[in-house]
Every structure is written in C-alpha cells, then in structure tokens.
Amino acid sequence: MDDVLYADVVVVGAGILGLAHAHEARKRGLSVVVVDKDERCVGASIRNFGFVTVSGLRGGDIWRRAVTSRDEWLLVAPQAGIPIQHRGTWLVVWHPLAWEVAKAFAQSEMGEEVELVPAEQLASRAPEVNAEGAIGALYSPHEVRVESVTAIPALAKWLESLGVRFIWGEEVLGTDGGTVWTNRHRIEAERSVLCPGTLLTGIGSESLDRHDITLSKLQMLRVAPRRPVTFNAAVMNELSLARYQGYADLPEAKAWGDYLDEHEPELRAAGIHLIAVQSADGSLVIGDSHEYGRDPDPFAKDSVDRMIIEQLQRSANVGEIDVLSRWVGVYPTADIDCVIDAPYPDQRVVVVTSGKGASTGFGIAKDVFDNWDRGSNV
Ligand SMILES: Cc1cc2nc3c(=O)[nH]c(=O)nc-3n(C[C@H](O)[C@H](O)[C@H](O)COP(=O)(O)OP(=O)(O)OC[C@H]3O[C@@H](n4cnc5c(N)ncnc54)[C@H](O)[C@@H]3O)c2cc1C
Structure with missing residues (x-):
C-alpha cells in the first residue's frame, strides 16, 4: 500500500x-x-436520460427528495457549467381510461401546478407532441433535463x-x-x-x-430526427400512467393497467414506457424497457428497440429517424x-x-x- x-x-x-x-x-x-x-x-x-423527475414519483420521501434534488440541480448546474437542456414534461394520452388517471393525478396533492391540456391546444403549446387522436396531455412544469x-x-x-x-x-x-x-x-x-x-x-x-434486491436492465437509444424538431420539454405517454408509482398507485390506474395487460401484453412484458428527451445537438435520448434478474444478460433485443421507437413516433412529431447509438443500462430495484x-x-x-x-x-x-x-x- x-x-x-x-x-x-x-x-x-x-x-x-x-x-x-x-x-x-x-x-x-x-x-x-x-x-x-x-x-x-x-x-x-x-447511461440514464438525465431526466430529473418529480411528477409520477411515489408520494412521501422519494417525492420530497426529488423536489430537493431538482432545486439543487438548478443551483449547481450553472456553477458547474452544466446546461439545463429543457424543463417540464408532456405526457400524451389517447385512451379514456388513461385520461381518468391523468385527471385524478392533476387533482391529487402531487398535481400542484400540473395541467390537463386538451388536444386542440397542443399544436400551439407543444408542437413537438403528436396530438393526432389524443384526448390531451398532462403537463408538468417540475422536471429538468441534463446531459448525464x-x-x-x-x-x-x-x-x-x-x-x-x-x-x-x-x-x-x-x-x-x-x-x-x-x-x-x-x-x-x-x-x-x-x-x-x-x-x-x-x-x-x-x-x-x-x-430483496434484484437488477433491472433497460434498453436505451440515441436517435436523430431527419428533419429538425425542438423539444421544449420531455415527452412521455400514457404507458407511464400504469408504471410510475405516483400515477399507478391511484385507484383509477387499476383499470388502465388491466386494460394494458389485456391489450398490450408485449409492451407490458417488456416493461416498456416512453421517455424522450433532447440534447443540444437536436438528437433524442429515448427509452426504456425493463427486464429483471440478478445477472441480466448484456444483449439488447431489436424487437424491444423497435417498440420504443414506435412509442416515440406515436407520441412526438419526429417523423423519420436514424438510430445513432444503442446501449443497455442496469439499476438495482427493490420494494x-x-x-x-x-x-x-x-x-x-x-x-x-x-x-x-x-x-x-x-x-x-x-x-x-x-x-x-x-x-x-x-
Ligand atoms: C438506462 C437508465 C436510465 C435511467 N434513467 C433515469 C432518469 O432519467 N432519472 C433518474 O432519476 N434516474 C434514472 N436512472 C437511475 C439512475 O441512473 C441511478 O439511480 C443512479 O445513476 C445511481 O447512481 P449511483 O451513484 O448509485 O450508481 P452508479 O452510477 O452505478 O455509480 C456507482 C459507482 O460506484 C463505483 N463502485 C462500486 N463499487 C466500488 C468499489 N468497491 N470501489 C470503488 N468504486 C466502486 C462504480 O465504479 C460506480 O462508478 C436510470 C438508470 C438507467 C440504467
């Protein structure tokens, strides 16, 4: 030594x-x-999105810690020379059962400053969001995104x-x-x-x-839209309403989760929901999927990447995209x-x-x- x-x-x-x-x-x-x-x-x-999330986190300690962390990121970032890429989140909703969850969240304690925005307003307020066939979107102003x-x-x-x-x-x-x-x-x-x-x-x-800790393996991609698009906020969609605990723990989410289990078994089995965030060069980091086990294999499945890309194109006005890179990330998970x-x-x-x-x-x-x-x- x-x-x-x-x-x-x-x-x-x-x-x-x-x-x-x-x-x-x-x-x-x-x-x-x-x-x-x-x-x-x-x-x-x-390997993550650099998505500093507040809305959608379970209430209690984790939510309180997220608010503290978000505020600390905003203090530290300028001092450390870290750009904030964008703020807030659009969560697009098509299905009435999912809209019930969004409404319940907006009315809950954690829904402060969160807005339910009807589809017809999305073109002007969030041109990056694909409003086609949507009921509307849940807008949260709380999130920030850094390039991890x-x-x-x-x-x-x-x-x-x-x-x-x-x-x-x-x-x-x-x-x-x-x-x-x-x-x-x-x-x-x-x-x-x-x-x-x-x-x-x-x-x-x-x-x-x-x-009882295990690991969760996630698939992630960086993609470049062929025509320029600007994300003013992160884009998510209704799948997260049955996945993120702050939404999924609401009583209204049970029917939505059951519906997805019955009608979207592939997405559910792969643990897919959409997070799409933008980088300074216009490219997007998108994901993710969830596969559980103490020793997850290191291989990314093309079928999973394709489902993630479909969710992106369904939710955001990105048009044709090129995949720039793919990677796998792992985090510990427990109850x-x-x-x-x-x-x-x-x-x-x-x-x-x-x-x-x-x-x-x-x-x-x-x-x-x-x-x-x-x-x-x-
Ligand atoms: C794909 C993916 C997407 C994610 N997206 C998000 C997101 O958008 N928002 C969010 O909040 N969270 C997200 N997460 C979760 C988040 O990234 C993790 O919770 C967080 O990075 C954990 O940080 P950490 O410091 O504990 O772990 P790590 O970043 O893994 O760091 C642990 C470090 O400890 C070191 N180490 C371990 N053992 C030793 C040793 N004996 N001696 C010396 N060094 C050691 C390792 O080398 C490593 O550098 C995501 C995770 C993944 C994988």
Missing part, C-alpha cells in the same frame, strides 16, 4: 449518489475524498475545483467503518459513505442482503425506493433501488447527513 490519506469523509463510488454525498459534505465544510474503481464514471449515472454523459464528469470536475480529492481507478477492497482501503491507498476518515450502485456483492453488500443503512456508527451505505438516482440523489444526501448529524442511524 503506497499511501495513507486523511479526510473528514471518504465516499466510495463516483456516480451521482457518491457525487451528491461529496457535494453535501463539502457544503458542510468537511474535507472529502472520493474513490471509484473505474477511471471515470461509466455506470448507471451516465457530460454533466456527471462536469460535476466531478467542479467538486474537484472546490477541494474534493478524487482517486480514480482503485477499487475499495475493505472497510472497518470510517476507514477504507484499496490496494494502493488507505483512507482514514471520520466517516465513510458507500455508494456502490449496481455492485450488489461487493463492499456494503451486507446492508443490501437484508433487502423500497432507497437503502440507507448504518453497518457502523461512522459509515452509511446508500443505494437507490427505484431507478431514480438522478432525480433524488441530492435530496438523499441531504437527508443522510442531516440524520447523521442529529445522531440518528439512518
């Missing part, structure tokens, strides 16, 4: 969760070292400029609480935060073993939204198990340090 380093906090993992904890610790005036086994972040945090593939490295660079030390390309092999070690460094800290993401069998895994565990008094293990780390990471980190400083275990 080459070196011993000292810090107030050592964070393991430089995905959005690790970076959010490093940021929160810096805000509290603490010295921070972040260690990641890879030379740069290549995990879920750069550049935003995550920019966030790390900005934290580095604030004094956070990064050690890349070293796997943390062991820990006894505040102290962690790699094969080259021993980092002695007052506290450690382990954010290992999808690695369910490595460091911190004792905390994860207590939950709780986030594991926060304290295997030692001076250590926290934090893993998002809802596929919403970009949306909730900053809020989770704030809760973790608030509770820790208050003497609460988690």
Whole structure:
C-alpha cells in the first residue's frame, strides 16, 4: 500500500449518489475524498436520460427528495457549467381510461401546478407532441433535463475545483467503518459513505442482503430526427400512467393497467414506457424497457428497440429517424425506493433501488447527513 490519506469523509463510488454525498459534505465544510474503481464514471449515472423527475414519483420521501434534488440541480448546474437542456414534461394520452388517471393525478396533492391540456391546444403549446387522436396531455412544469454523459464528469470536475480529492481507478477492497482501503491507498476518515450502485456483492453488500434486491436492465437509444424538431420539454405517454408509482398507485390506474395487460401484453412484458428527451445537438435520448434478474444478460433485443421507437413516433412529431447509438443500462430495484443503512456508527451505505438516482440523489444526501448529524442511524 503506497499511501495513507486523511479526510473528514471518504465516499466510495463516483456516480451521482457518491457525487451528491461529496457535494453535501463539502457544503458542510468537511474535507472529502472520493474513490471509484473505474477511471471515470461509466455506470448507471451516465447511461440514464438525465431526466430529473418529480411528477409520477411515489408520494412521501422519494417525492420530497426529488423536489430537493431538482432545486439543487438548478443551483449547481450553472456553477458547474452544466446546461439545463429543457424543463417540464408532456405526457400524451389517447385512451379514456388513461385520461381518468391523468385527471385524478392533476387533482391529487402531487398535481400542484400540473395541467390537463386538451388536444386542440397542443399544436400551439407543444408542437413537438403528436396530438393526432389524443384526448390531451398532462403537463408538468417540475422536471429538468441534463446531459448525464457530460454533466456527471462536469460535476466531478467542479467538486474537484472546490477541494474534493478524487482517486480514480482503485477499487475499495475493505472497510472497518470510517476507514477504507484499496490496494494502493488507505483512507482514514471520520466517516465513510458507500455508494456502490449496481455492485450488489461487493463492499456494503451486507446492508443490501437484508433487502430483496434484484437488477433491472433497460434498453436505451440515441436517435436523430431527419428533419429538425425542438423539444421544449420531455415527452412521455400514457404507458407511464400504469408504471410510475405516483400515477399507478391511484385507484383509477387499476383499470388502465388491466386494460394494458389485456391489450398490450408485449409492451407490458417488456416493461416498456416512453421517455424522450433532447440534447443540444437536436438528437433524442429515448427509452426504456425493463427486464429483471440478478445477472441480466448484456444483449439488447431489436424487437424491444423497435417498440420504443414506435412509442416515440406515436407520441412526438419526429417523423423519420436514424438510430445513432444503442446501449443497455442496469439499476438495482427493490420494494423500497432507497437503502440507507448504518453497518457502523461512522459509515452509511446508500443505494437507490427505484431507478431514480438522478432525480433524488441530492435530496438523499441531504437527508443522510442531516440524520447523521442529529445522531440518528439512518
Ligand atoms: C438506462 C437508465 C436510465 C435511467 N434513467 C433515469 C432518469 O432519467 N432519472 C433518474 O432519476 N434516474 C434514472 N436512472 C437511475 C439512475 O441512473 C441511478 O439511480 C443512479 O445513476 C445511481 O447512481 P449511483 O451513484 O448509485 O450508481 P452508479 O452510477 O452505478 O455509480 C456507482 C459507482 O460506484 C463505483 N463502485 C462500486 N463499487 C466500488 C468499489 N468497491 N470501489 C470503488 N468504486 C466502486 C462504480 O465504479 C460506480 O462508478 C436510470 C438508470 C438507467 C440504467
């Protein structure tokens, strides 16, 4: 072992969760070292949509953390040189059963500032939305979109400029609480935060073993519309009303989910719903699908990509498109939204198990340090 380093906090993992904890610790005036086994972040945090979601998340902690995180993204982004690509979401609805869910959501506590927009207004308000045959759309102003593939490295660079030390390309092999070690460094800290993401069998895994965690594999594409189109907001559609818990938990969603099970078994079996967001060069990141298992295979199915593209063309005025790239991403999933565990008094293990780390990471980190400083275990 080459070196011993000292810090107030050592964070393991430089995905959005690790970076959010490093940021929160810096805000509290603490010295921070972040260690990641890879030379740069290549995990879920750069494979996602960069879609910082609020509407559609389950009520309670996850929703509160998403609101905190969205506000923090808006504060951090300009300082770290991260452009906000667009704000808000259009969720297009064709089926009356789905419209009932949209109406119920708009009237719920979480529906504040959310609007039900009839189809005839969509051409002027949202030319990117394909209103043909639609009843209307649910508009939420709450979301923001960042380009994760550049935003995550920019966030790390900005934290580095604030004094956070990064050690890349070293796997943390062991820990006894505040102290962690790699094969080259021993980092002695007052506290450690382990954010290992999808690695369910490595460091911190004792905390994860207590939950019935599996992995969800998603297929994603970057596509370029052949004629220019501008997305002023993310585009989703009625499939999400039976998938995102904030909608799907409403009593009105039961009939809609049953309808989809009967009439769209292929889409349901592949766990498909549409999220489409735009990048600065006009290309779109679209997805996604969900396949579950502890060891998902790495192969993307063409049939699934085709269904995602169909949903895009049904929901947005994109016309013909070219596929620029395809990839697979994985996130942990469980019956709780986030594991926060304290295997030692001076250590926290934090893993998002809802596929919403970009949306909730900053809020989770704030809760973790608030509770820790208050003497609460988690
Ligand atoms: C395709 C896809 C789309 C998604 N879309 C969205 C979205 O639009 N909005 C949203 O909110 N969420 C989305 N998510 C979920 C979100 O991306 C994740 O919840 C989030 O990225 C998790 O962040 P993380 O830091 O925990 O994990 P990761 O990004 O996986 O980072 C974990 C890091 O820990 C490191 N590590 C692990 N073990 C060790 C060790 N022993 N030593 C050193 N380093 C270690 C890894 O190398 C890795 O860099 C999506 C996920 C996927 C896969």
